Amino acid sequence: MTRWVVRILRPLLMLITRRDWQGAEKLPQGGYVLAPNHISHVDPILLAHFMVDHGVTPRYLAKDTLFDVRLIGAIVRGAEQIPVHRSTAGAAESLRTAVESVQAGQVVTIYPEGTITRDPDLWPMSSRTGAVRVALASGRPLVPLAQWGAQDMLWPYSKRLRLLPRKTIHVHVGDPVDLTDFEGLELTEDLLHRATDRLVDALTAMLGEIRGELPRGARFDVRTLERPRSTLPDPTTNTEEH
Template sequence: MKESRGTKTAFAIAAGIVRPVMNLMIGRRWRDFDKLPDGGFILCPNHVSEIDPLVVGHAIYSSKRYPRYLAKESLFKVPVLGTLLRRTGQIPVARTSAGASQSLKTAREVLDANGVIIIYPEGTLTRDPDLWPMRGRTGAARLALQTGAPVIPMAHWGAQELFPRYAKGIRLFPRRHVTVTAGDPVDLDDLRDKPLTRTVLTEATERIMRAIATDVAVLRGETAPQVLWDPADHGQAAQGRNFENGSSPKQTKENDS
């Protein structure tokens, strides 16, 4: 993907700040990055810590690709952060239909130009008590089926030791180690020519989440749950830090996208 000088400069500035700090805080290992396509693709990582975007962004940038996230529109209004997000070409996701349409258009342009779109299909930090990937939302599947772009699952493990889920601070000592691995493309070929019904989107999403969970299991040396955690089944809220306070299963299902 041909990037503008301004975008390259913004990424270089951000990387010049973030990468040395990350290298001080963690020992890192990137595995199987030769599986990443040369063309545009959608990257779907697991989500165990609020520091995950920095870990994944660090890994992708180190592989000489520019990471583009679908980020909440509200983040673009935060001083300094919003400017950095805009200048590095991150994609705001709005709740309105017009905003969602523009987000899809921008994401498609990035993919068509051989760029990398990063989507956390869970939509938030996993609610699973053991930090396994949980039930996914359909946004990544929808984008993949609408654009034809390949979906690459990404598994990482160790970031939760540095910054535990919803913790108030970073645990610097002892020095933590993070492994990030790229998986094989998720097979969605039989779904790509079908209408985007709820059934099709759910099936595609389940394949994506199962691929992520399988790769996480390899990193952890454990067996992934046969049924992924569903917050609605446990009375948990779909959004926010106080998810254990819960919301009704109906409300949680309706929040799915």
């Protein structure tokens, strides 16, 4: 993917995008987990542009189904992307490969949500635990990355690509998420979910700064792909006994 982006896509992206890239100085040395929000099918390419220009080889934890798609499969295999077999025994093997890669000094990009957000306003959903699990298992930093603008080029789950007028692509790198209070503990599901909530809180706050607004309502659930219903009583209902 690196050669592909540099030789073919980078010149095109330089022409059709404006770039608001901030926080690259926060990228650690050596291996780490890069954890971005996911808003469009084109944002992996736009993030790869950011990474290449900052000396980072793009390597994603990608859905295994992509490896079977003609052309795309050849690209992701040639770029040594890591297939993840979700909801199968192969998922654990994918994460082991990711841990080994990070420990070997590579940067592995893992979308915490595992899919494009279904929130109508494109805020991060509650997320899967893979990014946190790899960071804690490898002992390497977990770096949040908030992005915005790719949805103007290709709206989520849309097929209509809008290249003009030029879109501004915002990519902001945050400080590594502090996971020191979880280090050395058994990686239980409860611990992983609490640590993942911390990551998503950081991503949401960073995205809020880019957008100049805050999310409304509860966070979409990545498992049900719906917004949880409020557990508060309906204020229009009178529950007092007469």
